[in-house]
Amino acid sequence: MPTRLYFGSGAVDRLAKARLPEGRGLIITGGSSTTRFGYVDKVAAALAQGGHETIVYDKVQPNPTIEGVRACAAICREQRIAFVVGLGGGSSIDTAKAAAVMATNDGDWWDYIHGGTGGGQRIRNDALPIVAIPTTAGTGTEADPFTVITNGEEKIGGGGEKCFPALSIVDPDFMLTVPPRPTAYQGFDALFHACEGYIARTASPMSDMFALRAVELIGQSLADAVQNGDDKDARANVALGNTLAGFVETLSSCTGEHAIEHAMSARHPALPHGAGLIMIARAYWQHFAPVIPNRLTALARALRRTDAAAPEDFLAALDQLMQACGVDTLRMSEYGFTPDEFGWIADNAAQTMGGLFRLDPAPLSREDVIAILQASFR
Template sequence: MSAPIVLPRLMHIGRNACGKIPETLAALGCSKPLIVTDKMMVQLGYTARITDILTASGITADIYSDTVPEPTDTSIAGGVEMVGRGDYDSVIALGGGSPIDSAKAIAVMGKHGGSIRDYRFPRQVNEAGLPLIAVPTTAGTGSECTRFTIITDEAANEKLLCVGLGFMPAAAIVDYTLTVSVPPRTTADTGIDALTHAIEAYVSRKANPFSDMQALAAMRLIGPNLRTVYHDGGNEAAREAMMLGSMLAGMAFSNASVALVHGMSRPVGAFFHVPHGLSNAMLLPAVTAYSIPAAESRYADCARAIGVALPDDGNDTANRKLLSELEALNRELNVPTLAQFGVRREDFDAVTDTMAQQALASGSPANNPRIPEHEEIAALYRQLW
């Protein structure tokens, strides 16, 4: 059976790749971009770095910087309005996964209108928005090369998964130097997010030979380097490896889909404002233990690719080592429990069933090697405490 593969039309990868943005705009036939970013990128000078590069090539860009972590329909509304009433021919997304996800929605909704609920899965959004150039500044989401965006409907308190060709960036600028100043907490959360993408793509029921190659390559890059960049953010070789690993993991899950960890992660983020990568980290050990019986050889391959199991280890041994590694990684990277994060037990218990319903409705659990029922998801949530 064939597998549909979707990637950005153009990619520039490596040190100082952001200098290629004017060239990329020209290749796409564009000359009037809107930069979508966040306040932190402005404060740190990253936005000025991009506008300086554009100005040197005679390109003027407006800026929308009101995106927020874990984007919502409200936070993107101003950007959608700017696109709707402006004459922009492209969007440049600058930042981590949240600004890039925001920019994807802004590029599509600014052109086609409607509310974010109109675009939610299972609808396949194949209508093209404005051409999007994604410039990631974290090594985690891989959003620069995925056909997904996640936006929270604030009124319903629900993270909406939106899928389709319309959300795939036209171009990606993957410049690891933009990640060197990322603080340890964000480095850890985004790094585990990328690792989760690679693992889930590899064990997904929609995995295919192309996604398998990307996922395994991503794990080989992320496994030996995640601890290094957490403890030594200035290590450029490790930063570059993580950036490439994140990109490859994004390619993998965009073409194979994520699974149960992500399905369960989104409601935790929506209800308790836990950053996406962090909620993935909280869930990954328990969900992996639950899922291994349905895909023992696949998870064992992950353990070998990450580097915690030997090539000649049997599947049982490799999987024990994988679970030990995921737990050890969370300890070393100081991943908190929900209680340590500040969530009250009574508040969590009150919405556990709703979160399980939302997780199932997202469609991601159906890609898991072991497909859970509602009560099994609720039980996995209760293990988080």
């Protein structure tokens, strides 16, 4: 993981002495909260100390779109931007990554997407230097080379080595203002990055080490961060767990759980990604309980079930954490889902991110995906 990463309270001040190319920076953000709480101003001030002028793009959507990538890439070219800063949640940072690539490469971002209607081309030129500053603890994108961008009804992960941030600043103080529900959704996203990476066919001793520690940190502190957002220790633990889960994504991979959810939130964009993962989690993990009992038992122990002896203990630990975070009663129907969409979701998941299904510990058929959605529906 080649990114230079600074972690801790006040870490944003390191920007003043960061080794960045001379010239103007583009701060890419969602706008409302990062501006309201002064984070944009803090980042701009730190960069100004280092001699860098900045301009701001503040129109990133919660599910970042190809249109946003195109707009930011155009600004980079027209304004001769020297580096980009993704400030906010994964949406802002993923947009910054994709825009940094498109500022130096021909064509459209979708030309470089593998899956769906993507062109499957290889990214040839190095991107503009990318600075990642997360204000949420959920995606781990500050520590991996991936992006997730939506194009119509296709929500597909892409990227590669040229999408690693040059510099990441993980300052838990920037996360103190995240409301309880988003804190929970983001924390479960990070949790499942680690858990999926632990059961993926690409898992290794190195990724296992980071995965189990990430699960421990999130299991220990997520409920506290949800219940008391001002708890700095809890915020720091979840932030660190999220970044370590990003290492897991770099070293291993997500699995079919993420492919299914990407199709769900592509169909219903108002669905927060983490909420979708929570909705399908029990049925997804139950499906693999007979296949990888030892791995799920180890995850249960990491989730503070020290006496865990069976994979069902992991399912119970998940249930307990969901209840403690107040997200155990989420309903797919509240976001407009109906059972007659499940075939479309299964097909979309296979067409857009089908590669993740090949990394599941056992085959997951179209019928299996539909059954998981049916078991999760309420």
